[in-house]
Amino acid sequence: MAFQRSDGKLGKRTTIDDVAKLANVHKGTVSRALNSRTESQVSQETVKRVKRAAHQLGYVPNVMARSLRTSLSMTVGVIIPDLTNPFFPPIIRGIENYLQPRGYTALLANTDGHDAIEVAAFESLMERSVDGFILATGRHGDQEILKQAYERNVFAVMVNRGAGSIPYPLVTGNDSSGIAAAVNHLVELGHRDVLHLAGPFNLSTSQVRADAFTAACAAKKGVRGRVIEAGALSVAAGQSAMDAVISRQAGSGPTAVVAGNDLLALGVLRSLRTHGLNCPDDMSVVGFNDMPFAEDFSPPLTTVRVPLSEMGAESARMLLQNIQTGSQEAVTLIQPVSLIVRSSTGPAKR
Amino acid sequence: MAFQRSDGKLGKRTTIDDVAKLANVHKGTVSRALNSRTESQVSQETVKRVKRAAHQLGYVPNVMARSLRTSLSMTVGVIIPDLTNPFFPPIIRGIENYLQPRGYTALLANTDGHDAIEVAAFESLMERSVDGFILATGRHGDQEILKQAYERNVFAVMVNRGAGSIPYPLVTGNDSSGIAAAVNHLVELGHRDVLHLAGPFNLSTSQVRADAFTAACAAKKGVRGRVIEAGALSVAAGQSAMDAVISRQAGSGPTAVVAGNDLLALGVLRSLRTHGLNCPDDMSVVGFNDMPFAEDFSPPLTTVRVPLSEMGAESARMLLQNIQTGSQEAVTLIQPVSLIVRSSTGPAKR
DNA sequence: TTGAAAGCGCTAACAA
DNA sequence: TTGTTAGCGCTTTCAA
Numbered sequence: 024m025a026f027q028r029s030d031g032k033l034g035k036r037t038t039i040d041d042v043a044k045l046a047n048v049h050k051g052t053v054s055r056a057l058n059s060r061t062e063s064q065v066s067q068e069t070v071k072r073v074k075r076a077a078h079q080l081g082y083v084p085n086v087m088a089r090s091l092r093t094s095l096s097m098t099v100g101v102i103i104p105d106l107t108n109p110f111f112p113p114i115i116r117g118i119e120n121y122l123q124p125r126g127y128t129a130l131l132a133n134t135d136g137h138d139a140i141e142v143a144a145f146e147s148l149m150e151r152s153v154d155g156f157i158l159a160t161g162r163h164g165d166q167e168i169l170k171q172a173y174e175r176n177v178f179a180v181m182v183n184r185g186a187g188s189i190p191y192p193l194v195t196g197n198d199s200s201g202i203a204a205a206v207n208h209l210v211e212l213g214h215r216d217v218l219h220l221a222g223p224f225n226l227s228t229s230q231v232r233a234d235a236f237t238a239a240c241a242a243k244k245g246v247r248g249r250v251i252e253a254g255a256l257s258v259a260a261g262q263s264a265m266d267a268v269i270s271r272q273a274g275s276g277p278t279a280v281v282a283g284n285d286l287l288a289l290g291v292l293r294s295l296r297t298h299g300l301n302c303p304d305d306m307s308v309v310g311f312n313d314m315p316f317a318e319d320f321s322p323p324l325t326t327v328r329v330p331l332s333e334m335g336a337e338s339a340r341m342l343l344q345n346i347q348t349g350s351q352e353a354v355t356l357i358q359p360v361s362l363i364v365r366s367s368t369g370p371a372k373r
Numbered sequence: 374m375a376f377q378r379s380d381g382k383l384g385k386r387t388t389i390d391d392v393a394k395l396a397n398v399h400k401g402t403v404s405r406a407l408n409s410r411t412e413s414q415v416s417q418e419t420v421k422r423v424k425r426a427a428h429q430l431g432y433v434p435n436v437m438a439r440s441l442r443t444s445l446s447m448t449v450g451v452i453i454p455d456l457t458n459p460f461f462p463p464i465i466r467g468i469e470n471y472l473q474p475r476g477y478t479a480l481l482a483n484t485d486g487h488d489a490i491e492v493a494a495f496e497s498l499m500e501r502s503v504d505g506f507i508l509a510t511g512r513h514g515d516q517e518i519l520k521q522a523y524e525r526n527v528f529a530v531m532v533n534r535g536a537g538s539i540p541y542p543l544v545t546g547n548d549s550s551g552i553a554a555a556v557n558h559l560v561e562l563g564h565r566d567v568l569h570l571a572g573p574f575n576l577s578t579s580q581v582r583a584d585a586f587t588a589a590c591a592a593k594k595g596v597r598g599r600v601i602e603a604g605a606l607s608v609a610a611g612q613s614a615m616d617a618v619i620s621r622q623a624g625s626g627p628t629a630v631v632a633g634n635d636l637l638a639l640g641v642l643r644s645l646r647t648h649g650l651n652c653p654d655d656m657s658v659v660g661f662n663d664m665p666f667a668e669d670f671s672p673p674l675t676t677v678r679v680p681l682s683e684m685g686a687e688s689a690r691m692l693l694q695n696i697q698t699g700s701q702e703a704v705t706l707i708q709p710v711s712l713i714v715r716s717s718t719g720p721a722k723r
Numbered sequence: 724t725t726g727a728a729a730g731c732g733c734t735a736a737c738a739a
Numbered sequence: 740t741t742g743t744t745a746g747c748g749c750t751t752t753c754a755a
Contacts, residue, residue, distance in 0.1 A: 038748055049726045054750055061750090066724060086501045087441045088748035091731045096437065107462040107665055116456055116483060128501065131481055133466060151436045151478065258669075289669050315457055319608075319639050321671035388732055399742045404734060411734090416740060438732035441747045 037080045046076035053077070057084070090152065099342060100148035100156045101129045104136045108286070109314040110331065111159065114182060117335025118157060125343065127154075134160060142168055149177075155342045157335075158191075159183055178351060180342045182334055185227050190353030192345070194338040198228055199235035201327035201360040205281045205309040206239035208325070208362055210246055213371035214279040214307060219250045220264055220291060222283035226256070229283055232311070236281060249277065253287055261290020262297075269298050278306060278371045285310035285317050285326055292320060292367070303369030313363055323365035330358050387430045396426035403427070407434070440502065449692060450498035450506045451479045454486045458636070459664040460681065461509065464532060467685025468507060475693065477504075484510060492518055499527075505692045507685075508541075509533055528701060530692045532684055535577050540703030542695070544688040546710045548578055549585035551677035554712040555631045555659040556589035558675070560596055563721035564629040564657060569600045570614055570641060572633035576606070579633055582661070586631060599627065603637055611640020612647075619648050628656060628721045635660035635667050635676055642670060642717070653719030663713055673715035680708050 039057075043050040048069060055061040056073035065073075076082075090096045101118060103111045119129050130153060132144035141160060145168050148156070155178035160166075169189045172179055179186075181193040202219075209217055219236040222229035233250050240248025251268065253260040261282060268276065282288035288310030295302050302308055302322055310317060310326035317324040337356055345351050389407075393400040398419060405411040406423040415423075426432075440446045451468060453461045469479050480503060482494035491510060495518050498506070505528035510516075519539045522529055529536075531543040552569075559567055569586040572579035583600050590598025601618065603610040611632060618626065632638035638660030645652050652658055652672055660667060660676035667674040687706055695701050 036748095039750095040748080050748090051727075051750080052725055055725090058750085064724070069724080083496070083500050085441075085748050087437050087446065088731090089750075091435075091437045091441050091733090091748080092750045094731075106456075106466055107459075109457075109459060109462075109665065112457040112459075112462060119481075119483065123497075128480060128497070130478060131469075133469065146433070147473075147478070150433050289666070292669065315459065316639070316666055316670075319642065319670045320666075321669060321673060323671060386732095389734095390732080400732090401734080401743075402741055405741085408734085414740070419740080435732050438747090439734075441732080441749090442734045444747075 036085070037082050038085070039082070041080055042073065042077045042082050045080060046073045048073060094152075096152040096154055097126050098128050098130050098151065098153045099339070100132065100145075100151075100153040101159070102132045102134060102141065102144055102148070102156065103159045104134050106131070106133055109316065110284070110286075110312055113315070113331035114159060114335035114338075117332035117337075118339045119335075120332070121336040121339035122343075127339075127343070129157075136160075138166075141166075145172070155179060155346050157182060157338050157342060158186075178342060178346050180338045180345070182338045183228065185355070187227070190351070192341050192351065192353060193355045194334050194341065195228070195355065195357060196327075196329035196334065196360045197357050198231045198360075199238075201311060201329070201362070202232050202235040202281065203239040204360075204362040205311075205325075205327060206236065206243070206246075206248070208364065208368065209279045209281070209307060209309065209371075210243050212279075212307065212368060214277075215245055215371065216247045216277045216373075217249070217279045217281060218268065218277035219248065220261060220280055220282045220287050221250055221252050222256045222287065223254065224252055229256075232283055247277075253283065253290075256284055256286055258286050258290040258293065261287035262294045263290070265291045265294035266298075269294065269300070278373055279308070279368070280306060281309045281311075283311060285312045285314045285324060288324055288326065288367075289320060292322075292324070296321075302367050304372065307368040307371070309362075309368060317363075318365060320367070322367050325365045325368040326363055328361050328363045330360070334358055386435070387432050388435070389432070391430055392423065392427045392432050395430060396423045398423060444502075446502040446504055447476050448478050448480050448501065448503045449689070450482065450495075450501075450503035451509070452482050452484060452491065452494055452498070452506065453509045454484055456481070456483055459666065460634070460636075460662055463665070463681035464509060464685035464688075467682035467687075468689045469685075470682070471686040471689035472693075477689075477693070479507075486510075488516075491516075495522070505529060505696050507532060507688050507692060508536075528692060528696050530688045530695070532688045533578065535705070537577070540701070542691050542701070542703060543705045544684050544691065545578070545705065545707060546677075546679035546684065547707050548581045548710075549588075551661060551679070551710040551712070552582050552585035552631065553589040554710075555661075555675075555677060556586065556593070556596075556598070558712055558714065558718065559629045559631070559657060559659065559721075560593050562629075562657065562718060564627075565595055565721065566597045566627045566723075567599070567629045567631060568618065568627035569598065570611060570630055570632045570637050571600055571602050572606045572637065573604065574602055579606075582633055603633065603640075606634055606636055608636050608640040608643065611637035612644045613640070615641045615644035616648075619644065619650070628723055629658070629718070630656060631659045631661075633661060635662045635664045635674060638674055638676065638717075639670060642672075642674070646671075652717050654722065657718040657721070659712075659718060667713075668715060670717070672717050675715045675718040676713055678711050678713045680710070684708055 056065045056070045134141040159182040185193045221233040253264045313328035406415045484491040509532040535543045571583040603614045663678035
């Protein structure tokens with residue numbers, strides 16, 4: 024048994040047989056008595072006796088053995104790029120809050136956005152017989168891994184970004200309405216030249232948000248909307264992209280930036296600081312996601328709040344449902360978003 | 374098999390027997406050939422044949438079955454208060470970075486600081502036969518759970534906060550040197566009246582840091598060091614504690630605050646903002662931990678950097694080592710810390 | 724309502 | 740070097 028010391032001080036973990044012996048029944052009966060689904064097949068008196076014996080011995084069922092028998096590990100693999108990106112913890116908590124009361128456990132894996140690591144993580148979780156996957160990988164298009172998973176009839180739900188042509192379900196926030204709200208807010212503040220600092224276009228969400236941005240600007244008379252693409256969804260990429268914008272057009276150029284996400288917005292904020300520009304006086308900035316502590320940035324960030332925890336819970340719900348029914352459809356669940364106005368946006372000066 | 378659809382479209386997952394059949398050997402040989410530790414017991418030719426067969430069939434070993442047989446789950450339970458507290462993700466990544474290449478997987482559980490949830494998480498992880506625990510719970514003193522775990526000979530390593538009188542190993546940052554560096558920095562800036570906003574004193578680290586603060590102030594001539602206790606290690610608690618300080622002593626009082634951690638510091642920052650006070654002009658603030666994005670706060674936070682990822686990796690290393698040797702000693706590993714000076718500290722005005 | 728027995732997939736002790 | 744065999748602890752038919 025796992026916790027037995029090498030000095031052999033302790034005995035083995037108590038098994039279902041020990042309980043059976045103490046309760047004077049067969050282990051099969053113990054199994055039935057201790058399982059809520061089969062409890063009704065056992066006489067009430069026996070159930071009571073078995074439970075007392077189990078408690079007395081401190082019996083803890085061995086999930087491994089059960090899983091081996093039932094072919095259900097009661098685990099879910101969760102693959103994300105990077106846990107230290109504050110976007111993900113709320114999603115994961117949402118997932119676990121849904122899974123835990125239902126007896127499931129999440130197995131987490133970080134990929135840092137690398138193909139090879141992602142494949143390795145997938146394989147490693149497959150070895151552990153996870154019953155399905157929740158994928159919040161930052162990857163684009165038709166990843167090989169998704170194709171393989173789908174062909175092997177692996178259950179999976181995507182979060183935030185879709186699976187391209189692979190028909191896996193998707194839970195995501197309402198990108199277009201969020202971007203539209205950001206643009207409207209800026210236009211109301213008098214901004215007429217707005218820049219969208221988009222994430223890499225090979226990410227489906229970046230594309231959707233950029234299109235929504237262009238559409239929202241086009242719908243407003245006299246508003247110029249430009250789009251540039253950042254190299255990654257990171258603070259560093261946001262900063263260097265903004266550096267380039269500032270050095271290209273000193274004085275003229277946009278008076279407001281809608282960033283593809285909060286990390287990019289943070290990079291913009293840093294870039295403004297290093298150039299001695301004030302936010303929002305010289306430049307208004309809007310983020311996306313409302314990640315934790317966005318309200319404590321310098322200045323507090325106006326951003327689009329996405330219900331991350333709910334998205335996580337929803338993805339877990341869909342996955343468990345699909346596992347149970349044995350079916351999988353490419354439905355897309357779109358969660359409503361809302362604009363949170365803080366201090367990084369203000370009236371246009373020009 | 375887990376991924377088989379209920380419509381029965383797919384066959385069962387390939388087992389070691391399938392590989393044995395294809396390679397024309399016994400499954401025992403396959404097991405030996407595929408396990409690096411026993412590979413040498415098999416002829417090179419056979420190993421090659423087995424591996425080819427395994428690859429051809431897409432064979433994935435069943436970790437459950439292996440664990441059941443070996444009584445080693447190759448998993449580690451990690452219990453933390455809250456994943457969305459940015460203090461923890463770097464620790465967890467450090468843990469996983471150490472575990473993964475060694476074939477171990479971390480099972481994560483959040484307690485939100487609740488006793489009952491902590492016990493439930495512990496039990497749930499015990500059911501999953503984790504080989505040991507890494508505990509970064511925010512709990513104090515001699516928790517019942519720790520006593521139980523120790524009596525059951527469960528392997529565990531504490532991170533950040535110790536286990537009280539229970540002799541579990543501990544990996545932590547150098548609290549006193551960090552606090553001393555913060556105080557010295559403030560004194561050099563001319564501050565002579567400094568406040569320490571400590572975390573709850575029932576946390577061992579809070580106590581250590583408060584004592585270090587008092588000692589550091591006493592070592593400086595003409596420096597007054599006061600300590601107050603926050604109700605929790607949270608932004609809200611920091612804010613309300615600072616609110617109280619400000620309303621009590623308008624005009625006089627401390628010119629600098631050393632907070633028990635970054636979250637408390639953040640609360641102080643918010644409190645200052647709501648009172649129309651400028652940081653650092655009216656009040657300098659120092660945090661502790663250098664959590665992600667501390668540099669993006671309003672203003673960027675001067676804080677003590679703790680090597681969180683390294684601490685995580687170190688705790689994982691100790692745990693695996695203890696599991697392997699079957700021994701457990703109450704050693705304490707203290708990681709060096711460093712002061713990161715940003716914009717939340719400046720010269721004293723008074 | 725309960726007992727008996729088989730077997731999930733794997734490893735390891737023992738034989739050959 | 741390889742095969743044989745016996746379980747790890749559990750669930751679940753089938754019988755009684």
